[in-house]
Amino acid sequence: MVEGIKVIRKKPTFLRSDWHKKIKLGSTVKKNRKWKGAKGRHNKIRLNRKGHSGRPRIGWGSVVKERNMIKGFNVVMVLNLKDFEGLKKTDGIIIGKVGAKKRESLISKAKELKIEILNRYRAPLGVPQKAKKGGKTE
Numbered sequence: 289m290v291e292g293i294k295v296i297r298k299k300p301t302f303l304r305s306d307w308h309k310k311i312k313l314g315s316t317v318k319k320n321r322k323w324k325g326a327k328g329r330h331n332k333i334r335l336n337r338k339g340h341s342g343r344p345r346i347g348w349g350s351v352v353k354e355r356n357m358i359k360g361f362n363v364v365m366v367l368n369l370k371d372f373e374g375l376k377k378t379d380g381i382i383i384g385k386v387g388a389k390k391r392e393s394l395i396s397k398a399k400e401l402k403i404e405i406l407n408r409y410r411a412p413l414g415v416p417q418k419a420k421k422g423g424k425t426e
Contacts, residue, residue, distance in 0.1 A: 307321045361380025
């Protein structure tokens, strides 16, 4: 390992066993693929067999100093102008669910303080999102 270069290891995605076999386990719905512990008597994942997906355990967690960070910024939720008090330049803010006018004022205040906004390009509430390929807009 070269000194001064930080190596970030890739963590596996822990998916529910047999998620690819049944629709209700998330073969089409991504949110249903989330990890649930294997409980079956002969379950190969529970038995830690070679060639089967891994299980979440102690050791896969991130370094304590780097937890709850996005792009190297400490994340702070901002809902109004009072929330800017006490923020540092090392903080990254996420603007909560606010209207378009308040959102503009929060963005301008963040520019003044030179604070990074992590969800700057999210569409304001009430504005329809662009359609994805093959999708329809409402």
